[in-house]
Every structure is written in structure tokens, then in C-alpha cells.
Amino acid sequence: MLESNCTKINFFSGEDIPLEMHKVRMVQRLNLSEVERRLAVIEEAGSNTFLLPNREVFLDMLTDSGVNAMSEAQYAAMMMADDSYAGSETYYRLAATLTDIFGTKYFLPAHQGRACENILANAFVTEGSTAIMNYHFTTTKAHITRLGGRVIEALGEQALNTVSTDPFKGNFDMAKLRRSVEETGPGNISFVRIEAGTNLIGGQPISLDSMRQVSAFCKEKKIMLVLDASLLADNLYFIKTREADCRARELADIVREIGSLMDIIYFSARKLGCARGGGILTSSDEYFKKMRTLVTLYEGFLTYGGMSVREMEAINVGLRETLDFNVINQTPLFVEALGKALEAQGIPVVTPFGGLGCHVDATRFVDHIPQEQYPAGALAAAIYIAGGIRGMERGTLSEQRQPDGSETLAQMELVRLAIPKRVFTYSQIKFVADRLAWLYQNRRMIGGLEFEDEPETLRFFLGKLRPVGDWQKALAKKFRKDMPSGL
Numbered sequence: 001m002l003e004s005n006c007t008k009i010n011f012f013s014g015e016d017i018p019l020e021m022h023k024v025r026m027v028q029r030l031n032l033s034e035v036e037r038r039l040a041v042i043e044e045a046g047s048n049t050f051l052l053p054n055r056e057v058f059l060d061m062l063t064d065s066g067v068n069a070m071s072e073a074q075y076a077a078m079m080m081a082d083d084s085y086a087g088s089e090t091y092y093r094l095a096a097t098l099t100d101i102f103g104t105k106y107f108l109p110a111h112q113g114r115a116c117e118n119i120l121a122n123a124f125v126t127e128g129s130t131a132i133m134n135y136h137f138t139t140t141k142a143h144i145t146r147l148g149g150r151v152i153e154a155l156g157e158q159a160l161n162t163v164s165t166d167p168f169k170g171n172f173d174m175a176k177l178r179r180s181v182e183e184t185g186p187g188n189i190s191f192v193r194i195e196a197g198t199n200l201i202g203g204q205p206i207s208l209d210s211m212r213q214v215s216a217f218c219k220e221k222k223i224m225l226v227l228d229a230s231l232l233a234d235n236l237y238f239i240k241t242r243e244a245d246c247r248a249r250e251l252a253d254i255v256r257e258i259g260s261l262m263d264i265i266y267f268s269a270r271k272l273g274c275a276r277g278g279g280i281l282t283s284s285d286e287y288f289k290k291m292r293t294l295v296t297l298y299e300g301f302l303t304y305g306g307m308s309v310r311e312m313e314a315i316n317v318g319l320r321e322t323l324d325f326n327v328i329n330q331t332p333l334f335v336e337a338l339g340k341a342l343e344a345q346g347i348p349v350v351t352p353f354g355g356l357g358c359h360v361d362a363t364r365f366v367d368h369i370p371q372e373q374y375p376a377g378a379l380a381a382a383i384y385i386a387g388g389i390r391g392m393e394r395g396t397l398s399e400q401r402q403p404d405g406s407e408t409l410a411q412m413e414l415v416r417l418a419i420p421k422r423v424f425t426y427s428q429i430k431f432v433a434d435r436l437a438w439l440y441q442n443r444r445m446i447g448g449l450e451f452e453d454e455p456e457t458l459r460f461f462l463g464k465l466r467p468v469g470d471w472q473k474a475l476a477k478k479f480r481k482d483m484p485s486g487l
């Protein structure tokens with residue numbers, strides 16, 4: 001297994017910038033259109049960055065999901081896949097790798113992360129039951145509430161503080177967890193879920209120590225413990241670099257310990273393993289049996305679960321590469337570089353810098369926009385106008401309305417500028433910082449958004465909005481005035 005040098009490479013000049021530990025041997029051409037076209041395109045997309053055609057996007061920082069760069073070893077492995085409906089050799093190879101890495105006995109394949117969540121929810125969530133977690137993820141919560149379950153969050157006090165020095169803002173508040181279990185009663189709890197690399201609060205990691213404490217508590221109370229390992233790669237980097245007793249440990253050894261603490265692990269392989277797919281792991285015969293029929297019902301036969309065998313081969317190699325420090329350090333180092341460049345311009349970003357992407361704090365960036373007018377959504381649209389950069393709203397738009405139709409105001413209003421693994425170069429990161437600096441100087445021009453077409457569930461994916469007033473047109477005009485001949 002690969003395990004490379006874990007020391008940071010220093011520049012003689014003293015500059016603190018990330019260094020790419022790979023070379024680029026396949027490229028995709030990009031286009032940056034005129035600001036007038038960007039304005040027309042975002043209007044057509046209902047100010048929703050999910051609805052932008054990719055040909056109109058210069059830097060796609062929407063997500064890391066399914067868009068990470070793959071290694072040559074992954075592409076090579078895809079050529080050697082065993083395409084059979086049942087009992088494919090590819091399945092056995094991937095299952096053996098997962099057992100090797102996590103120490104778990106069973107592997108249930110599924111086509112992506114939310115498919116695993118669908119299976120978990122159908123197997124274990126009942127009407128009126130409760131799932132406790134450090135923080136929810138959009139699709140996780142939607143699957144639980146759809147079946148009549150509810151979600152309780154047990155994050156620590158620093159977690160929602162966008163300006164913090166807490167190295168593990170994804171950690172559980174054990175007192176809150178205990179209290180929630182006491183009040184709910186262990187018998188009414190479907191599971192406790194740990195999300196590694198807590199997505200919606202800015203890719204913030206959870207420490208191995210916090211995982212240990214939650215695991216011991218769940219064992220004592222006989223509550224099932226589930227790990228969402230979709231963002232484990234970045235989280236692993238932070239465990240290794242920020243947790244004192246892990247610095248000298250091998251990544252493989254840390255992951256083995258994590259595996260031993262959980263009853264069930266699931267992951268989106270669009271993220272973990274840098275391909276496209278997903279899977280559920282467990283060592284429990286009982287849980288395996290409960291979930292396997294759901295895999296055959298919703299996903300496909302037990303040895304492919306809706307995935308292409310070629311993708312399964314790519315996942316197999318990608319998972320092993322996750323144990324290489326020079327692979328998993330790339331996104332966190334680039335997030336840090338972008339974060340520092342933005343901070344230097346006074347732009348509010350979530351600190352400490354996490355994984356997944358750089359998170360701009362819209363609450364402070366556009367503090368004049370009320371939450372009911374979706375400040376983070378408005379800022380994401382403005383960032384596209386400013387530079388053809390596609391980020392993702394992570395705020396009130398990403399929440400679901402209450403049953404009475406009122407808004408659920410998000411605890412944070414963020415725009416995520418995702419940094420898919422090994423995709424962007426350092427000069428592209430500098431371009432992003434430059435365009436955001438221009439936008440920050442013109443931030444008072446940005447206005448709110450209102451819905452034109454609002455889907456009932458997961459409205460942020462497909463909903464269409466319009467600007468309140470004509471601020472988008474005015475912003476594009478100002479850009480043209482400031483940069484008369486530039487793109």
C-alpha cells in the first residue's frame with residue numbers, strides 16, 4: 001500500500017503555497033465568456049448554479065462529487081473489469097479491498113451516496129424514530145424525514161462559528177448526545193450517524209478521539225453507530241495533521257481503527273475513491289441481511305448494485321490511493337491557499353479551513369440581504385456573473401420548508417467553492433480570489449432572490465429564482481465599466 005512522505009514541502013522564498021504532487025497528462029478545454037453572456041445565462045438558469053450548462057462555466061466549483069481527477073492507475077484498472085450480472089470478479093476485488101482497508105466483513109454496493117441512505121433509512125428508520133448526528137446532510141435528512149423520522153444534531157458550540165480556531169468543528173458535543181439519548185430513549189433511536197468532513201458546516205473534520213467517544217457511548221447504550229465516510233479522505237488528512245496522537249501513525253492504521261468503531265459505514269464513491277458509485281459496509285450478519293434485499297430491490301444484483309463494473313475497478317484503485325498522504329493532502333492545501341488569498345482581501349471565509357472547498361460566509365459578505373431572500377444563493381449567482389465561477393449555495397435555499405410552509409432559516413449562509421481533487425491549478429485559484437476581491441468591493445450592489453418555481457423536496461437542485469430588483473444587470477454593467485476590454 002502507498003504511504004508517502006508526510007512533511008510539507010517548503011519553498012526557499014518562504015511563500016506558503018500548495019505544490020501539485022502529480023502532473024497533468026489529460027486536459028479539458030475551458031471557456032470564459034463575456035460578462036453580458038454570463039448575465040443572460042444565469043437569468044436563464046433562474047439564478048440557480050445547479051441549472052447552468054457546464055459549457056457556460058469557466059471554473060466548476062459546484063462540488064467534488066464525481067468530478068475528481070482520476071489517476072492513470074484508475075483508468076488502467078477500468079480496462080480490466082469483469083462484466084457479469086452475478087458474481088463478477090470485479091465485485092470480489094472491490095469487496096476484498098474494502099475488507100482490507102476498513103476491516104469489515106460485508107460490502108453492499110449501491111449507485112451513489114444517497115442510494116445508501118435510502119437503503120439505510122428504509123431498513124432502520126420508522127415513523128416517529130430519531131436519528132442523532134453531528135450535523136445533517138441534505139439528502140440524509142430528506143430520506144429520514146420522508147419516512148417519518150426526525151433528526152437531532154449534537155455539534156459542539158464552535159461548530160457554527162464561522163471564525164474559529166477549533167481544529168475539529170465536526171466533533172460531537174457528548175453532553176448534548178447523552179441528553180438527546182436520555183430524552184428520546186435509546187429504543188426510539190434508529191441510529192447515531194457520524195458524518196466525516198461535515199459538509200454543510202464547511203467541510204469541517206471530526207477527530208478520531210470524538211469518534212472513539214461516540215462509539216463507546218453507543219456500545220454502552222446498544223445504539224447502532226453509522227459512519228458517513230463520503231468525505232473521509234479530507235477528514236483523514238486533518239486527523240493525521242491536527243491530532244497529536246495520529247501524526248506518527250500510518251493512514252491505513254487510522255482507517256482500520258475507524259472501521260472497528262462503527263456498526264455500519266457507507267460512502268459516496270463519487271467522493272471517496274474518486275470515481276462514481278457507493279457502498280455500505282458492515283460486519284453484522286443481522287444488518288447485512290436487513291439491507292441486502294433492499295439492494296436487490298432498488299439498486300441491482302448484490303454484486304454490482306447499480307454501478308458499472310468499470311467504475312467499481314476505478315473505486316478499487318481510488319480507495320487504495322486514499323491511503324497516500326500526497327493524494328489526500330491536495331484538496332485541503334488548495335482550500336487553505338484559496339482561503340488565505342480571500343482572507344488577505346478581507347473577504348469573510350469559514351475558518352479554520354476545512355476540506356471539500358473554500359466556504360465564503362455570505363452572512364457577512366452580503367449582510368444587507370435578509371435570510372428570506374437567500375443571501376448565499378444571491379452571492380453564488382453574483383460570483384458566476386463576476387467570473388464564470390460556479391459555486392454552490394449552502395444556506396436557507398438548501399433547507400426544506402416547514403410543514404406549515406414557513407422557511408427553515410439555515411444556521412449558516414455559505415457559498416461553497418468546491419475544490420475537486422487534483423483538478424485546478426494554482427493560477428486558477430488565484431483567478432477565483434481576484435474575481436471575489438472585485439465582487440467584495442461591489443458587494444452592496446448584490447441584492448436578494450425570490451422563488452419563481454419551487455419544487456417541494458430538495459428545492460435547491462431544480463428550483464428557479466429571480467433577482468429582487470435589477471441588481472444582476474447593474475452588477476454586470478459595473479463589471480464592464482471596471483474591465484472594459486476584459487472577460
Ligand SMILES: Cc1ncc(COP(=O)(O)O)c(C=O)c1O
Nearest residue numbers: 112113114137199228230268270
Ligand atoms: C457527506 C455526504 N453524504 C452523502 C452524500 C450523498 O452522496 P451522493 O451525491 O453520491 O448521492 C454527499 C454528497 O455530497 C455527502 O457530501
